[in-house]
Amino acid sequence: MSRVLLIEDDRETATEILTELGRKGYVTGHADTGPAGLERARAERWDVLIVDRMLPEQDGLAVIRCLREASVRTPALILSALGAIDDRVRGLRAGGDDYLIKPFALAELSARLEALLRRPGDGERTHLRLGPLELDLIRRKAWRGGRNLELLPREFQLLDYMMQHEGQVVTRGMLLEEVWNYRFIPKTNLVDVHMGRLRRKLDPSGEPPLITSVRGAGFMLRAPA
Amino acid sequence: MAVAGLFATSSLLLFAVMFWLADAGMLRTVDRSVLEQLVLLSERPPDLLPFMIASRMDHRPRVITSVGLFDPDGRLVVGDIATIPRPLRLDKTVQTLAIPDAGGEAQRVAGLRLHDGRILVVARSLRNVLEVRASLLRAFVLGLIPTVLISLLAGTLVGLRTQRRLARLHRSAERIIAGDLAERLPARPAGDELDQTAVIVNAILDRLQELVAALQGAGENIAHDLRTPLTWVRARLERARNGPGRLGPVRPLLDQSIGGIDQALAIIAALLRIAEIEHVRRHAGFAEFDLAEVVREMAEAYRPVAEEKDVMLEADVPHAVRISGDRDLMLEAVMNLVDNAVKFTPRGGRVVVALCGGIARPVVRIADTGPGIPPEERRMVLRRFYRSDKSRGSVGTGLGLSLVAAVARLHHFSLCLGNNEPGCVVELHCWEQAETGCDRSDADRDTAGRFSSFPRKK
Secondary structure, eight states: OOEEEEEOOOHHHHHHHHHHHHHHTOEEEEEOSHHHHHHHHHHSOOSEEEEESSOSSSOHHHHHHHHHHTTOOOOEEEEESOOOHHHHHHHHHTTOSEEEESSOOHHHHHHHHHHHHSOOOOSOOOEEEETTEEEETTTTEEEETTEEOOOOHHHHHHHHHHHHTTTSOEEHHHHHHHTSOOOSOOOTHHHHHHHHHHHHHHSOTTSOOSEEEETTTEEEEOOOO | OHHHHHHHHHHHHHHHHHHHHHHHHHHHHHHHHHHHHHHHHHTSOTTTHHHHHHHHHHOSSOOSEEEEEEOTTSOEEEESOOSOOTTOOSBSOOEEEEOTTTTTOEEEEEEEEOTTSOEEEEEEEOHHHHHHHHHHHHHIIIIIHHHHHHHHHHHHHHHHHHHHHHHHHHHHHHHHHHTOTTOOOOOOTTSOHHHHHHHHHHHHHHHHHHHHHHHHHHHHHHHHHHHHHHHHHHHHHHHHHHSSSOOTTHHHHHHHHHHHHHHHHHHHHHHHHHHHHHHSOOGGGOEEEEHHHHHHHHHHHHHHHHHHTTOEEEEEOOSOOEEEEOHHHHHHHHHHHHHHHHHHSOTTOEEEEEEESTTTSOEEEEEOOSSOOOGGGHHHHTSTTOOOGGGTTSSSOSOHHHHHHHHHHHHTOEEEEEEOSSSEEEEEEOSOOSSOEEEESSSSSOEEEEOOSSOOOO
């Protein structure tokens, strides 16, 4: 049962988020000012923080900076109405781990939260394995049940990312940012087309699909039961 | 020039009048002295006359009039006039005549027949008058002609200077008319009428620029304000769709509604993005990067998209080209162009994504075999929301080209649209230029006309 602390001063937004998180099964906490949030973040144990950038008395970035200085490593997702790339960079440099621009879809928030909660293990990874799926990260090759998938470089990157987030919802926004490194408004069509090609290679008809579409959110890779 | 000519003419006129008046005055003086002498002598008792004339002749200093007394036949009795000049009327009329045997020079002469039949003649040399006349003419030549020349020269120079100023004003005005509202007419605040007019016009332009910015800002503010309520509605619709319970026939309606709102949000996001590019100073984010890598990346990214439609996508990016700019923005711009090309090319068509032009003047060139953009529309398509009739009904926000134009403007690059026959050619000229737009009538390098939509100066 993951514990999420939300530091957000806007009533409406806070209610929305807390409701959704509750629905997803998270244990939630809420603070509506910077200092109060900082207090709770330090005092209690949390698995992930959601911090609004514009807070009364102390802005969100300052809160995160304080926490980092106090060696609190809890992953933090920053919410902000400021969408310029410079703002994003500033946010991440202050110690944030992800940055979401308001207004955002709750599904997006949810997916990113999950990604933060389950960070991929550090350390050398040369091979990934999941059910019938096998990835050789050195030679950039992938097999399903022994069959070489003959993936193009971009497709391999895509599959790699999906495997790192196995069992989680991955949004198009996340893919564009992490796989393509595009930090701008996505022409989301692009992701669908590439994903489509990957899926055709990965999940030919007759075999149970490993990648599924999650309606209204994105995609998910899951090992067959 | 006209003023200089007027000045020269009036100077000449002035001189002429002075000359004429002076001359006439001198003549009058001469005549008066002649007549006075004549009348004076004629009123003396006749027997005293010879004596008087004789004594006059010996007078020191010499008198200025010559007098002659003649018997009725015209023979000299006494005096310093040798003979009566032929055409002389003897009724006190003063005439200009030459006295024979007196050097032939012109003299003012008057004559009178006395009561006793003798003839009295008085003459005065015009030599002085002629000398003064000559002096005046000399003065004219020495003084007036240089004056006239100088005034004509000055007039020409001033005229040329004014012409140059007008030419400069004209150029500035053209730039403003073309859309550069940041341009101002050259003016000195304390200058002449031309400068003062320019200062007034500049003030008008300041206001105009303000208003246009406010107008644009209003649009952006509206977009910004719409975002939150739309997102809120979307969240509600999503919750309804994802919620428990059977939805039946409502589900597709919910999906469509969410899709519609997504479209609206995409438009808003694109609009605000363009505004952000236009307003925020992103020169700070400029760095060197490889343009070839950006173009190649986009071509590769869209290859699968093209293949889905049976459109052949060719990439022609021979070697690395380093330029200074914002890599993310250029990535976005090139993506928009490639996306457009692929989107508008029908099945079986062809899109060529190329980087040509060499290291110094690289050109990102994207050609498709779609419907193309007719020449009259090329100005318009870079405006926000413009959808040519040919593209109506296709997916998209209608803001793609506006965004590319904004990125081009920021980098002082040039965006050119042309004809691929069939299809469209879009070229992004990636080097700093003064004007940031052009119009092509065909794929060759003949510029059909100048175009720009609010390019901004540094």
